Structures are given as C-alpha cells and as structure tokens.
Amino acid sequence: MKLIVTEKDTAAKKIASILGGNDVEKDSFYKVPIYRFKNSLDGDEECACIGLKGHILQLEYPEEYSDWRKVEPRALIDAELIKAPSAKAVVRALKKMAGEADQIIIATDFDREGELIGVEALKQAIEANPDLEKDVLRARYSALTKDEVTRAFSELSDLSYPLAYAGEARQDIDLIWGATLTRFMSLATSRLGNQFLSVGRVQSPTLALIVERELERRAFKPEPYWQVFADLDSSEGAFRARHKTNRFKVLKEADAALEKAKAAGSGRVTGVKSTRKKIKPPAPFNTTAYTKAATSMGLTAARAIRLAEDLYLGGFISYPRTDNTVYPKSLDLREILTELSGSSELGAAAKQLLARDQLTPTRGKKQTTDHPPIYPVGVPGPGDLRDDAHWKVWFLVARRFLATLGDEAVSESNRLDLSIGDEPFVVSGSRIVEEGWLAWYPYSRSKDDEVPRLEEGAEVSVVDVHREDKETQPPGRYGQGRLIELMEQNGLGTKATRHSIIQNLYDRGYIRNTPIEPTETGIAMIRALNDYASLIAKPEMTAELEKEMSSIADGDMTKQQVVDRSRELLHSAYESLEDNKEALADVIVKGIQEDKVMGACPNCGKQLRVIRSKKTKKRFVGCEGYPDCSTTYPLPQRGMVMSMGKQCPECDTPMVKVIVPRRRPWRLCLDPDCPTKEEYKKKKASKRKAS
DNA sequence: GCAAGGTC
The missing domain is CATH 1.10.460.10 (Topoisomerase I, domain 2)
Known part of the structure; x- marks a missing residue:
C-alpha cells in the first residue's frame, strides 16, 4: 500500500477523490480520517491518504529547564532542544498507517514549512516502519486541481532535506x-x-x-493653517470653490483673500480642464490583500481570517492562506465562472465573462508555488452561511475574482479655475465614465463628484465667502489591515x-x-x-x-x-x-505603573489606580490621594484591566476595558451603582433565582 | 507559564 501524507484533511480528501475517482473509502483511526482508494493512473495500486494538522511536533526545552525561577535564562541559549508530538492522535494514526505501507508519498504544501512538516511526518512514519525509509517520494502541487495533482503524482521527486533544515x-x-x-x-x-x-x-x-x-x-507639533471657500451660483447651479492656496500659513493672507473675493460680488471661469485616466483592475487576492480589503469593511483582522476559514471549510472559497497573486495555468477560470453563473447576484456578470473568447486575468507582483490566489469555489444557497458577515466576505472574494477578469475602468478628472476679485479659486472632482471592473467590485470606488459644466469666461455670482481654521494632523495610527x-x-x-x-x-x-x-x-x-x-x-x-x-x-x-x-x-x-x-x-x-492609572478621581481629581490589596490579595481601584481621599471601586478579579481614557456619560466615573482570554472583551464604568448596570444586575439576579 | 509556524 502507498501512504500519501498531506498537510491537512481537506487536501487528503481532495487528492483521494482526484486519484481514486468514485471509489474512495473513508476510514479513520483515533478520529483521524483516512481515505483509501485504488489509483487508476498507477495500475490500480492500493493507496491510503492521511491529512495532518500542520505541524505535528512541537519544539521544546527538556523538563529540567521548566522552572523559570531556578534556571538562569542564559542557560537556554545553549540548551538542548527536543521535538515532542503535539498532535498525538494524528501521530498515532500516521504510525498505524505507516505499519501497513510499503511506500510513502509526502504531499504536504509546496513551501518551506510544508517541506519541514513532511520531514517531521516521515520521521514518525519511519519510527513505526523502518522499511519505509527505502521508498520515500515527494509530490509537489501548487493547486488542488485535477490537472495539477495528476501532474504532480506522475512526476514524483525527492524531499529536500536542506529546505526542511532551513525551516x-x-x-x-x-x-x-x-x-x-x-x-x-x-x-x-x-x-x-x-x-x-x-x-x-x-x-x-x-x-x-x-x-x-x-x-x-x-512628537508632532500641529501647525495652524487656514482655508478659504467661496459659495457660488451659476447658470449650472450652486457650487463651492476653494481658494487655490489650499493652505494659508498666515492668517492675515487668508483674510485678505477672503475680503477681496467677498467684495468682488462676482467672478468668472478662467480655465476648464478635463483629463481621463485608466484604472486597472486589481490583482487576485492573496491573504494580505484579502485581509486589508476585509478590515476596511470594518472587520478585525482575526475575524476576517476566521470568516475566510469558515468559507473555505464550507467549500465556498479556495484555500485562504496563500502568498500567490497569480492564477496558476491549471486553474480553470471558466469552470469557476460557470459555478458563479448560478448566483442570483453575480450570475449575470459571470455569464458576460463566459461569453468572451478570451479571458485575461490580472497578475499581481507575487508569484509563488504554495497555493492559488483566493477565489470562489461554490455559490452558497440561502441557508448555507451562518450570518451577514460570512455573506459579506464571500461576496468580497467572488467580486474580486470577477474584477480580476474585468476591463479597465476610466475616470475623468475635471477642474475649473476661477477668478474672484483677482483671487484664484478652484473646483475639482472626478467621476467614473466607464465602469469596467468597478461595476462588479464597488468596494474601492470613491463617490463621483461633479464639477459644474461651465465654459471659460462664464460668470459666477458670489453668495458667501468663508474661512475654515484648521491644524496639520499627526500621522494616523495603523489599522489592523494596514499593519498586516x-x-x-x-x-x-x-x-x-x-x-x-x-x-x-x-x-x-x-x-x-x-x-x-x-x-x-x-x-x-x-x-x-x-x-x-x-x-x-x-x-x-x-x-x-x-x-x-x-x-x-x-x-x-x-x-x-x-x-x-x-x-x-x-x-x-x-x-x-x-x-x-x-x-x-x-x-x-514605570510603563506598567502608568498603565495602572484608570483616570481621575471624581471626588478629588487625583489619579485612580489599580491596586492589589495585601490583605485579601484582591484587586480594586483606589485613589492615590489615600488616606485624604478614600474613593475606591471594585474590579473583576480575572483578566486584564485597561483604561479607556474616557468617562461614563451616565455616572462620570472612568471607563475601563476588561480582557479575559477566550472571552469577548467588555467595557464598564467603575461605579457599581451606575444606572447603566441596572439591566445587567436584574439578569444576574434572575439567573441566581433560577439556579 | 517562553516563539513562530502550521491547522481546527
């Protein structure tokens, strides 16, 4: 029997169905699925396919280093390292299967970690059946498509130990x-x-x-600047123009311009400009691009990844962990479009693309062998997805796929130059004139802003001129997508x-x-x-x-x-x-101490801090003005407490965030008698009664 | 009770 080892169960299942056709028998050991079949491409050879769970071994220090207080950290630098089985059931099932096998084919992912996972698995298999060492092969595929998998299994090669050792x-x-x-x-x-x-x-x-x-x-020092705007009226309706000096650094100059424009009462158009620009369709999604797009829809990065995983396991999108931004040749784009044509929302677009003689997908900068870019593999039915978030993400992936096959969009930038009392003003805006791929992928689309269609020399009347006082802004904090x-x-x-x-x-x-x-x-x-x-x-x-x-x-x-x-x-x-x-x-x-400050004491204005009582070992919030001020508040005893930097709108005590591992973080104000807590107290009381 | 890398 030939034993095929993949990195995960879904890959094992898929490979078995590609190589074994309809005669795959599902078996299992220690709840680990095994797929048995006869490989028709290989003289009906008996095969069994097992999926690992990524790494099945864990690197660790020997037992004698486990007490942090007794071991000088320096000793860890040269200490011996050991690898212990972490996915125990998988290791046991793998060893059991190895006992039956006379050949082993490592078919883990086609990347560095995949090579290492393969070598780890092989070592375990050889422990159970030393004879296997003589017959080891490696299958390298970059997509779980029929063409690519059959090619990989007809061109089996050897494991790269150097690559695994790099890992x-x-x-x-x-x-x-x-x-x-x-x-x-x-x-x-x-x-x-x-x-x-x-x-x-x-x-x-x-x-x-x-x-x-x-x-x-x-370190940023904000600098004031001033903008001057004119509300104008014209034969094409009312609109607002901005002084050509976008940011006045000197207030007097802004005011002088404002007064001049106001006094003029009217102005005229001195220039009209219009330029067109092509907007290329986006590259296929890899994990980073997907995460960035999903987080800009308001999801956290972890949630975005989780949702993609759910869709992948449900059979609605392809493998979501990939670096690749180029569709591999073996990927049948028409087949995906045919699948999508069954969608009530996207079917029309898919059919439109299918009608074309040629499909030319975009290509991103990164081309790798690990997996294809993320694409839709199935259209979910009405009750198939758990909630709106799953739908949002599925549409994002499906629309992105369509977009990568779409035509360029064309945008038009328009600009009017005006002179009002000899002061230069401008209005500018852009709009989409040819939608192209944007029709299917509206996420990155900015709103059209229309510029009045006035001609050079046209008169405008001044309704009002005003000044806005602004400050330069520090660089923004990173969102999760941007950080990724x-x-x-x-x-x-x-x-x-x-x-x-x-x-x-x-x-x-x-x-x-x-x-x-x-x-x-x-x-x-x-x-x-x-x-x-x-x-x-x-x-x-x-x-x-x-x-x-x-x-x-x-x-x-x-x-x-x-x-x-x-x-x-x-x-x-x-x-x-x-x-x-x-x-x-x-x-x-010092940093840790500062993080313990929860805000100002509502009674005396001094700092409130998280304190641990020496007597009861419990923590609470107390005023640093103690003993002059005896303000205290209780705290949850578990989890991390963080200041939110603001007060409760109801009771005016500082708000804090409590983060307990494996629980959803929650916010609360310090005052236990705050009216916002009535509801919660009632619930708790009724629960207590019930039990 | 350490990391980062897989996967669930």
Missing part, C-alpha cells in the same frame, strides 16, 4: 531567542505567572512599528500567522484599541529592547534569517552553522541586557 533553523532560533528573552524580561521585572512579558523575532519588531508611529504622533500590510513589507510573520501575532500583542497588553495604539508597557518594552538588545526589535533580524535559510536550502551553509552563529549573537545581547538589568527593569516597571 528547523528558524524553529530553533525563534524558540531560543524567544524563551531566553521572554524569561529574562519577565524575571527582571518580576512579572511571572500569566503576566509574563513576551519577546519574539516577529512580535517585537511588529510592536516596534506601532510604538514608532505613536512616538512620531507624540506593513508586516508583509518588512518580511515579518507569514500569511498564516500575522493576524495572530497582532492578537497576541493585544492579549499581552502591549497594544490596545483600533486603530492600534501601544500601551505604556508596550512603549517601555520597545525602549528597553532598543537600548540593550536592538537586534530582536528590528525587522533586519528576520531579513538576515531569511538569507541564511536560503543558504541552508541551497547547501551553502548548514543548519548547525546558522543556529550557532545566532546563539553567539544572543550571548552578546544577553551580556548587554544583564549589565543593564536594573535600568531596563526600571523603564518597564
């Missing part, structure tokens, strides 16, 4: 740096237990991006992990709110790392690691060399941290 180097380096520095920081600041302060190759530079932006905002895009540009994280890295920063109390702002703890952590171990807080560490991984994959370096060199770098970073332990702990502890 192992990454695993080792991530754990060594992460564990050593996380423990060092946590111990230095006495943040043990579930309050530990984490540090990592991806999370720390990501946090640094957020902190840098916040510090720019804090920045992470990709900086090489931080992967398509499958970026959203969870951001979620981690929230859960650890390093960042809050959306758009994202760092907490004082987060800012302090980056300050400390920048000062004493700057490598870990910069994207360059990842860039360097990528280069070295390529060297390992190409056979120019060994994993041992790369990991050892990284260990040396960490030793020197560790020295610097150890030498400055007190100063650095001071910075971070």
Whole structure:
C-alpha cells in the first residue's frame, strides 16, 4: 500500500477523490480520517491518504529547564532542544498507517514549512516502519486541481532535506531567542505567572512599528493653517470653490483673500480642464490583500481570517492562506465562472465573462508555488452561511475574482479655475465614465463628484465667502489591515500567522484599541529592547534569517552553522541586557505603573489606580490621594484591566476595558451603582433565582 | 507559564 501524507484533511480528501475517482473509502483511526482508494493512473495500486494538522511536533526545552525561577535564562541559549508530538492522535494514526505501507508519498504544501512538516511526518512514519525509509517520494502541487495533482503524482521527486533544515533553523532560533528573552524580561521585572512579558523575532519588531508611529504622533507639533471657500451660483447651479492656496500659513493672507473675493460680488471661469485616466483592475487576492480589503469593511483582522476559514471549510472559497497573486495555468477560470453563473447576484456578470473568447486575468507582483490566489469555489444557497458577515466576505472574494477578469475602468478628472476679485479659486472632482471592473467590485470606488459644466469666461455670482481654521494632523495610527500590510513589507510573520501575532500583542497588553495604539508597557518594552538588545526589535533580524535559510536550502551553509552563529549573537545581547538589568527593569516597571492609572478621581481629581490589596490579595481601584481621599471601586478579579481614557456619560466615573482570554472583551464604568448596570444586575439576579 | 509556524 502507498501512504500519501498531506498537510491537512481537506487536501487528503481532495487528492483521494482526484486519484481514486468514485471509489474512495473513508476510514479513520483515533478520529483521524483516512481515505483509501485504488489509483487508476498507477495500475490500480492500493493507496491510503492521511491529512495532518500542520505541524505535528512541537519544539521544546527538556523538563529540567521548566522552572523559570531556578534556571538562569542564559542557560537556554545553549540548551538542548527536543521535538515532542503535539498532535498525538494524528501521530498515532500516521504510525498505524505507516505499519501497513510499503511506500510513502509526502504531499504536504509546496513551501518551506510544508517541506519541514513532511520531514517531521516521515520521521514518525519511519519510527513505526523502518522499511519505509527505502521508498520515500515527494509530490509537489501548487493547486488542488485535477490537472495539477495528476501532474504532480506522475512526476514524483525527492524531499529536500536542506529546505526542511532551513525551516528547523528558524524553529530553533525563534524558540531560543524567544524563551531566553521572554524569561529574562519577565524575571527582571518580576512579572511571572500569566503576566509574563513576551519577546519574539516577529512580535517585537511588529510592536516596534506601532510604538514608532505613536512616538512620531507624540512628537508632532500641529501647525495652524487656514482655508478659504467661496459659495457660488451659476447658470449650472450652486457650487463651492476653494481658494487655490489650499493652505494659508498666515492668517492675515487668508483674510485678505477672503475680503477681496467677498467684495468682488462676482467672478468668472478662467480655465476648464478635463483629463481621463485608466484604472486597472486589481490583482487576485492573496491573504494580505484579502485581509486589508476585509478590515476596511470594518472587520478585525482575526475575524476576517476566521470568516475566510469558515468559507473555505464550507467549500465556498479556495484555500485562504496563500502568498500567490497569480492564477496558476491549471486553474480553470471558466469552470469557476460557470459555478458563479448560478448566483442570483453575480450570475449575470459571470455569464458576460463566459461569453468572451478570451479571458485575461490580472497578475499581481507575487508569484509563488504554495497555493492559488483566493477565489470562489461554490455559490452558497440561502441557508448555507451562518450570518451577514460570512455573506459579506464571500461576496468580497467572488467580486474580486470577477474584477480580476474585468476591463479597465476610466475616470475623468475635471477642474475649473476661477477668478474672484483677482483671487484664484478652484473646483475639482472626478467621476467614473466607464465602469469596467468597478461595476462588479464597488468596494474601492470613491463617490463621483461633479464639477459644474461651465465654459471659460462664464460668470459666477458670489453668495458667501468663508474661512475654515484648521491644524496639520499627526500621522494616523495603523489599522489592523494596514499593519498586516506593513508586516508583509518588512518580511515579518507569514500569511498564516500575522493576524495572530497582532492578537497576541493585544492579549499581552502591549497594544490596545483600533486603530492600534501601544500601551505604556508596550512603549517601555520597545525602549528597553532598543537600548540593550536592538537586534530582536528590528525587522533586519528576520531579513538576515531569511538569507541564511536560503543558504541552508541551497547547501551553502548548514543548519548547525546558522543556529550557532545566532546563539553567539544572543550571548552578546544577553551580556548587554544583564549589565543593564536594573535600568531596563526600571523603564518597564514605570510603563506598567502608568498603565495602572484608570483616570481621575471624581471626588478629588487625583489619579485612580489599580491596586492589589495585601490583605485579601484582591484587586480594586483606589485613589492615590489615600488616606485624604478614600474613593475606591471594585474590579473583576480575572483578566486584564485597561483604561479607556474616557468617562461614563451616565455616572462620570472612568471607563475601563476588561480582557479575559477566550472571552469577548467588555467595557464598564467603575461605579457599581451606575444606572447603566441596572439591566445587567436584574439578569444576574434572575439567573441566581433560577439556579 | 517562553516563539513562530502550521491547522481546527
């Protein structure tokens, strides 16, 4: 029997159905599905296909390093690392199947982690059946289409151990740096237990991006400027024009222009300009582009990913974790359109495209072998999707697919130049004159703004001229979609992990709110790392690691060399941290203290802080004016409490946010007797009665 | 109780 191992169950199922046709028998061991079939392309050879759950082993330190207090973090740098089974049922099922097999075909994803997952699985299989070592093959496919899978299985090759070892180097380096520095920081600041302060190759530079932006905002000095607008009337109706000097830096000049225009009473058009511009249809969706589009519709990144996963598992969209922005040749675009033509909303568009002799999809800049870009694979029926959010996301993916096959749109920019009392004014706007792909993909479309169709020399009368007083704005905070895009540009994280890295920063109390702002703890952590171990807080560490991984994959370096060199770098970073332990702990502890300030005391105006009672060990909010002011408020005892920086509109006490892992975060004001809590109290009381 | 990478 030939054993085929894929990275996930859906791939196993699909491959079995492609190679086995209608005679696939479903079996299972330890609740892990197995697909048995006879491969008609291969002399009716008996095959079994098993799907893993991604990595099935977990890298860890041996038992004797587990007590944080007893082990000096430095010792983790050169400690031995072990790999233990993490997906135990899968490992058991795999071993069981390996016992029956005489050949093994590794058919995990066609990327670096896929190679590593394959090698990990192979090792487990060989443990169960040493004879298998003699007959190992690798199938590499970049789409789960019939053509591509049959091609891959007719051109089986060998596993690339160097590529897998490159992945192992990454695993080792991530754990060594992460564990050593996380423990060092946590111990230095006495943040043990579930309050530990984490540090990592991806999370720390990501946090640094957020902190840098916040510090720019804090350093920003707003400058006043003034704009002058004229409300005008004409033969084409009323409209508003703006003074050609968009921003007056000197108030007097703005007022002088305003007075002149006002006094004039009328003006005339001095120029009319119209230009046309083509707007190219967008590239196919990869995970980053999808996430950015979905977050701009108001979803959080984690939710957007979750929704896409649901649709994928439901059979409505293709695999959502991909870097690729170029449809592979084996992807049958017409077949997808035929499927879409069954949709009541999009069917017409799909049929329109099907009627064409040739389809020319757009191509993005990234072309990879992992998976195709994200496209719709099925049209959900009325009751198929759980809620509106799922529908929104399915339409986004389906419309994007149509858009990538659509025609260019054309926009027209119009501009009127006016002279009012010798002062130059302008009106400008643009509108879509040929919809092209925009008809199917309305998300990025900006509203048409019409410019009155006046001709040069036309008279306008002045209804009113006014001034608006404004200030230059600091650079904006990042939204989650923008941050994911920045992470990709900086090489931080992967398509499958970026959203969870951001979620981690929230859960650890390093960042809050959306758009994202760092907490004082987060800012302090980056300050400390920048000062004493700057490598870990910069994207360059990842860039360097990528280069070295390529060297390992190409056979120019060994994993041992790369990991050892990284260990040396960490030793020197560790020295610097150890030498400055007190100063650095001071910075971070100050940040943590600042995050404990929940706002101003409504009774005396001093700061309210989260305090832990020495007697009862319980936490509460108390006034720093104690004992002069004895204001206190109770707090939930579990989860993280954060200031929201505002007061309750009802009771005027500060509002806080409580974040408990695996629960939806909630907001509340400090006053337990606030009228906003009546409802909640009633519910609780009736629940108590019921039980 | 550490990371980041897979996948559910």
